[in-house]
Amino acid sequence: MLLLSGTGVSVIAALWLLLDIAFLISLFFHVLGDCARRSSPLCAIFQDLIRYGKTKSGRPAWLHCFDLPKRWFSHFYYLSVFWNGALLWLVVQSQLFGVEIPQWLQSLLHFFNKEPQQKISGGEVSTILALSLIWLHSLRRLEECLYVSIYSSGVIHVAQYGLGVAYYFLVGITLLDNANLDPKNITVSDLAFQVHWYHIIGLALYIWASVHQHRCHVILANLRKNKSGKVVTMNHVMPNGDWFERVSCPHYFAELLIYVSIALLFGLGHTSWWLVVMFVLFNQSLAAILCHEFYNEKFDNYPAHRKAFIPYLF
Numbered sequence: 322m323l324l325l326s327g328t329g330v331s332v333i334a335a336l337w338l339l340l341d342i343a344f345l346i347s348l349f350f351h352v353l354g355d356c357a358r359r360s361s362p363l364c365a366i367f368q369d370l371i372r373y374g375k376t377k378s379g380r381p382a383w384l385h386c387f388d389l390p391k392r393w394f395s396h397f398y399y400l401s402v403f404w405n406g407a408l409l410w411l412v413v414q415s416q417l418f419g420v421e422i423p424q425w426l427q428s429l430l431h432f433f434n435k436e437p438q439q440k441i442s443g444g445e446v447s448t449i450l451a452l453s454l455i456w457l458h459s460l461r462r463l464e465e466c467l468y469v470s471i472y473s474s475g476v477i478h479v480a481q482y483g484l485g486v487a488y489y490f491l492v493g494i495t496l497l498d499n500a501n502l503d504p505k506n507i508t509v510s511d512l513a514f515q516v517h518w519y520h521i522i523g524l525a526l527y528i529w530a531s532v533h534q535h536r537c538h539v540i541l542a543n544l545r546k547n548k549s550g551k552v553v554t555m556n557h558v559m560p561n562g563d564w565f566e567r568v569s570c571p572h573y574f575a576e577l578l579i580y581v582s583i584a585l586l587f588g589l590g591h592t593s594w595w596l597v598v599m600f601v602l603f604n605q606s607l608a609a610i611l612c613h614e615f616y617n618e619k620f621d622n623y624p625a626h627r628k629a630f631i632p633y634l635f
């Protein structure tokens with residue numbers, strides 16, 4: 322905190338920057354190094370920290386004590402629906418009904434974000450829309466975790482679980498970076514007048530990416546069912562259809578598009594949100610590359626033209 326004062330960098334931006342760097346280094350380390358083939362304890366720890374679910378296998382037994390069930394992904398979305406929903410409610414109350422933001426939230430935002438003079442005004446519609454879309458995204462993901470996805474006995478590392486919990490807490494705080502939360506009585510028509518072309522494009526991209534992400538989650542779930550919808554296997558099967566024809570992990574690519582769509586809602590000008598987009602880019606790239614390697618090793622007939630993460634690129 323002391324180190325950051327006077328640098329113009331908020332605590333929240335510094336945190337995202339650190340996470341971005343950590344994942345970028347891990348990505349390069351995995352792609353350029355040969356840690357996956359070495360059996361040293363350090364390499365084993367590194368592999369255990371970057372892998373989860375189907376890409377985590379053949380590890381020393383002592384690493385199993387850090388395992389948590391991968392189905393606990395739902396906890397992240399429970400937290401996000403509750404926390405980001407509460408933030409949305411408090412922001413709407415303050416901006417539309419003139420209710421003061423509670424003191425505990427003001428203190429929290431003051432800790433994570435920059436000084437009040439850095440706040441920009443006139444972006445109320447962006448903040449409310451962005452919080453609404455993150456809340457809706459979390460609600461859909463929660464519904465998918467509970468009712469769509471078929472989880473095997475796959476695991477995640479306790480550190481990955483901790484990061485997932487912190488992630489959805491920080492996402493809401495980041496959206497409020499630069500927001501002017503002084504109590505106001507903005508009417509719905511005032512909000513409508515704030516709408517720009519980039520809100521429309523952002524919303525369209527969000528809907529398009531969300532529809533495809535949901536379809537991909539359904540395709541993955543159906544791989545484990547027979548024609549009558551009964552779960553018949555817990556194996557990992559080769560996915561086909563929709564965006565799977567282009568990439569191994571289209572649901573990760575859709576996730577990236579969803580975060581870019583929220584950057585669009587701020588007219589691409591929300592610096593700390595871009596650090597979140599970078600985080601999603603780096604961590605989903607790493608997960609997609611690991612998954613792509615897994616598929617190529619497992620299936621002899623895996624389509625050669627299929628990229629890992631971003632169509633036509635990699």
Ligand SMILES: NC(=O)c1ccc[n+]([C@@H]2O[C@H](COP(=O)([O-])OP(=O)(O)OC[C@H]3O[C@@H](n4cnc5c(N)ncnc54)[C@H](OP(=O)(O)O)[C@@H]3O)[C@@H](O)[C@H]2O)c1
Pocket residue numbers: 374375391394470471472473474475534541542544545556557558559560572573574576600601604605608
């Ligand atoms: N914003 C972020 O930073 C972030 C981070 C991580 C994930 N996410 C998002 O969360 C969503 C889920 O991510 P994930 O990493 O859990 O995806 P995933 O590993 O592909 O798993 C999704 C579901 O599909 C199953 N599955 C995966 N591959 C399969 C296959 N080949 N055959 C049969 N079933 C298969 C999994 O079962 P198992 O139990 O066997 O794995 C799980 O139930 C994604 O949309 C992702 O973008 C976001």
